[in-house]
Amino acid sequence: MTASVICRGLGVSAEEAVLLPETSLTAEKPALIALTGANGTGKTTLLKTLAGRQLPSIGECLINGRPPYEFDPAFRAAAASLIDTPPMARDMTLCEQLALVRVSWGEDEAAAFTGAEQTLEQLTIAELGERFPYELSAGQLQLFALALTLSRPFELLLLDEPERHLDTDRVQRLISLLQQRVAFGALIITATHRAEIISQADQQIALNRSPAAE
Amino acid sequence: MSTPAQRLKAARGIHLGREGAPTAGDRWFSLYLIGFVTAFYILPVVYVVGDFLDPDFALQLTQPQSEPVITAALTLLAVAALWTGRIQGPVLLTPFLAHTLLGTDIPRRRVLLLPTLKAVACVGMAAAGLAAVGLFALTLTGVWDWDRFGLLVAAAFAGGVQLALLAFLGQRLSLRALLFSAVVISAAGALGLVFSEMRLATPAGWSGLLWTGGAAWPVAALALTAAAGVILIAAIPAALDRLPAARVLNQSRRISEARLFTSTGSINDAVELFRSKPAHRFHRVPVTAGPAALSGLRQDLISALRSPLSLLGAAVLVPAGAALLTLAAPAAGESFQDSNLLATVPLGVAGAVLLFLGTGSLSEGWRQLKNEFDAAALFGWSSAGALGRRLLWPVLTSGVLTTAGAAGVVVLPGSAAQWKEPAWTLAVTAAALAARFFQSMRSRNIPVEFLAPTVIPGRVDLSAVKILLWLGDGIIITVTAVLAVVVLPLQPSTLVGVLGALILTVMIWGWARTGVQMTAGPPRPV
Numbered sequence: 052m053t054a055s056v057i058c059r060g061l062g063v064s065a066e067e068a069v070l071l072p073e074t075s076l077t078a079e080k081p082a083l084i085a086l087t088g089a090n091g092t093g094k095t096t097l098l099k100t101l102a103g104r105q106l107p108s109i110g111e112c113l114i115n116g117r118p119p120y121e122f123d124p125a126f127r128a129a130a131a132s133l134i135d136t137p138p139m140a141r142d143m144t145l146c147e148q149l150a151l152v153r154v155s156w157g158e159d160e161a162a163a164f165t166g167a168e169q170t171l172e173q174l175t176i177a178e179l180g181e182r183f184p185y186e187l188s189a190g191q192l193q194l195f196a197l198a199l200t201l202s203r204p205f206e207l208l209l210l211d212e213p214e215r216h217l218d219t220d221r222v223q224r225l226i227s228l229l230q231q232r233v234a235f236g237a238l239i240i241t242a243t244h245r246a247e248i249i250s251q252a253d254q255q256i257a258l259n260r261s262p263a264a265e
Numbered sequence: 266m267s268t269p270a271q272r273l274k275a276a277r278g279i280h281l282g283r284e285g286a287p288t289a290g291d292r293w294f295s296l297y298l299i300g301f302v303t304a305f306y307i308l309p310v311v312y313v314v315g316d317f318l319d320p321d322f323a324l325q326l327t328q329p330q331s332e333p334v335i336t337a338a339l340t341l342l343a344v345a346a347l348w349t350g351r352i353q354g355p356v357l358l359t360p361f362l363a364h365t366l367l368g369t370d371i372p373r374r375r376v377l378l379l380p381t382l383k384a385v386a387c388v389g390m391a392a393a394g395l396a397a398v399g400l401f402a403l404t405l406t407g408v409w410d411w412d413r414f415g416l417l418v419a420a421a422f423a424g425g426v427q428l429a430l431l432a433f434l435g436q437r438l439s440l441r442a443l444l445f446s447a448v449v450i451s452a453a454g455a456l457g458l459v460f461s462e463m464r465l466a467t468p469a470g471w472s473g474l475l476w477t478g479g480a481a482w483p484v485a486a487l488a489l490t491a492a493a494g495v496i497l498i499a500a501i502p503a504a505l506d507r508l509p510a511a512r513v514l515n516q517s518r519r520i521s522e523a524r525l526f527t528s529t530g531s532i533n534d535a536v537e538l539f540r541s542k543p544a545h546r547f548h549r550v551p552v553t554a555g556p557a558a559l560s561g562l563r564q565d566l567i568s569a570l571r572s573p574l575s576l577l578g579a580a581v582l583v584p585a586g587a588a589l590l591t592l593a594a595p596a597a598g599e600s601f602q603d604s605n606l607l608a609t610v611p612l613g614v615a616g617a618v619l620l621f622l623g624t625g626s627l628s629e630g631w632r633q634l635k636n637e638f639d640a641a642a643l644f645g646w647s648s649a650g651a652l653g654r655r656l657l658w659p660v661l662t663s664g665v666l667t668t669a670g671a672a673g674v675v676v677l678p679g680s681a682a683q684w685k686e687p688a689w690t691l692a693v694t695a696a697a698l699a700a701r702f703f704q705s706m707r708s709r710n711i712p713v714e715f716l717a718p719t720v721i722p723g724r725v726d727l728s729a730v731k732i733l734l735w736l737g738d739g740i741i742i743t744v745t746a747v748l749a750v751v752v753l754p755l756q757p758s759t760l761v762g763v764l765g766a767l768i769l770t771v772m773i774w775g776w777a778r779t780g781v782q783m784t785a786g787p788p789r790p791v
Binding site for chain 2: 066104121122124125127128131137138139142143144147148150151152154155156157159160199203
């Protein structure tokens with residue numbers, strides 16, 4: 052199977068508002084794909100549709116040959132996403148939360164804690180492992196949200212502006228981490244406004260405002 | 266690779282070891298508190314109530330004539346449970362666990378089954394506990410023996426489990442299916458008031474037979490249907506596997522935030538979380554067309570139609586509250602009897618609370634009233650005109666819904682209520698609206714002076730009481746108005762005077778809190 056994501060004439064509307072104008076795209080793994088476009092062009096809606104959280108109004112969308120369906124365990128195993136800020140446990144340290152994510156995917160507890168420390172180190176926040184979420188800055192929280200997402204296995208990763216609150220060095224770090232995952236065979240689709248990410252992506256998909264919205 | 270069960274156990278192990286585990290102190294303290302309150306407060310009070318209760322009145326409560334009312338109340342509870350599930354169902358995990366575990370490939374049924382069954386059992390136990398307290402008092406009067414007490418408590422447990430299962434349905438079903446189920450149950454309940462056979466078709470309607478001293482088989486039927494429901498949830502994979510993660514996560518987040526707000530005393534912010542979001546409708550309806558005096562009515566109507574579920578909630582809660590108040594009203598004033606207090610006070614208070622909650626979505630337009638007052642002073646509009654515009658919708662709709670609920674009770678065959686009782690109910694509705702107005706006008710921040718200690722003789726500090734009064738002022742005003750009607754042995758004219766004064770005082774106080782006087786006019790050139 053070469054094509055991982057296929058959208059044909061995919062569009063989303065809510066009553067009279069067009070959230071995503073008709074869009075067609077094909078994305079094959081492994082690749083890092085940058086989803087670009089002005090605010091309101093439907094980037095987040097497209098990501099939500101690919102994640103199975105939004106039903107299309109028209110057209111179709113296939114992930115590995117099947118529509119995204121949250122009730123299908125195989126789909127949940129294949130697709131990870133970071134679209135909204137994920138909920139965090141108030142009374143658990145960052146390491147404990149990351150370890151919980153890892154054991155829920157089958158790692159044993161000792162390996163999960165080691166893996167959690169490594170993920171934090173890759174994201175340059177190793178020293179925060181024993182802190183609680185409320186002790187973090189906005190940028191650190193964004194890095195932790197990325198760590199939670201990257202702690203689970205996936206074939207397809209959907210990210211919505213992962214560069215939020217991050218400085219230039221951290222954005223570069225993020226790009227190299229994503230490229231590492233691509234090297235292991237993943238398909239990553241990320242909505243972004245940052246030129247660094249767009250320039251280093253394997254493919255760029257630009258969304259345009261619908262004629263009706265202009 | 267470990268099995269889904271092992272993965273789940275390991276994840277829960279980490280969570281229970283860190284965040285989710287109640288400490289030994291929590292557990293023992295909770296048990297101590299429950300035991301202490303039961304032994305030293307609930308049992309003595311219930312014993313005294315049972316001793317005080319007039320046996321003739323107790324017998325009257327358990328006569329076959331009361332069976333339709335019991336069944337109708339249970340049907341109302343069933344519909345309420347169904348709708349409660351839409352807002353907060355029994356499937357509940359902490360937001361972090363819900364997000365993490367529902368995103369894995371572990372079957373959802375495996376993740377959600379244990380918390381769901383625990384919640385269902387807890388609701389059943391809470392229902393049994395509450396029922397046991399009330400039934401204990403009735404049993405002391407000798408209307409039935411202790412065997413019947415045991416049967417009724419068992420029926421309450423099974424009925425509580427059924428209510429929790431209905432809440433699960435409310436959480437699981439689509440909105441259309443939920444509306445259909447609510448209409449079918451309500452219709453069965455309404456028909457049960459007329460045709461006794463229909464009572465067997467209502468959820469927990471069989472308990473009515475048990476209440477009036479019939480055979481014991483309804484307990485077995487209740488237990489069997491409750492057990493069947495629990496088994497179906499566990500056995501049908503789709504029951505929990507097809508529960509949308511977003512719904513569970515939204516409810517988990519909301520209840521978690523509401524708990525946090527409540528723990529810091531921000532009840533208004535906690536309630537705000539449960540307001541329904543407006544739908545995209547009527548964007549092109551001109552709000553300035555037609556008579557200016559009706560513009561507020563038109564705006565409020567459009568706002569209400571944009572949140573149809575809130576409007577539906579008001580359409581259910583206000584008539585239900587009015588019906589309960591009308592049932593309680595005949596005991597007020599001249600026909601007042603001590604023993605009837607045990608029935609009329611809970612009925613009246615429940616009616617007042619339902620009425621107050623129901624008027625919430627009808628008086629949404631008052632949220633903007635303070636801004637309109639400010640704008641009136643700035644731009645030279647009439648502030649009294651702004652008030653008049655915004656009064657129309659809440660007053661009209663509350664009046665119509667209250668009259669509908671009260672009239673429903675009056676026309677019931679064998680009802681003790683006459684046409685003067687709806688007048689009482691309308692007066693209480695006016696008090697509830699006045700309380701709403703006061704709540705909308707006052708600041709949402711607790712005044713600093715409320716935090717200062719208020720020490721009375723005996724070195725008792727009442728500052729916490731002041732804060733509680735501030736937080737629950739709307740309900741307190743409404744319930745006080747109802748208690749004034751139900752409890753005080755006054756003549757109707759005096760009661761009208763008391764209620765009128767209460768409403769007037771609350772309205773003037775609310776108005777004064779906005780900082781805008783009735784006489785405020787346009788700024789004049791100096």
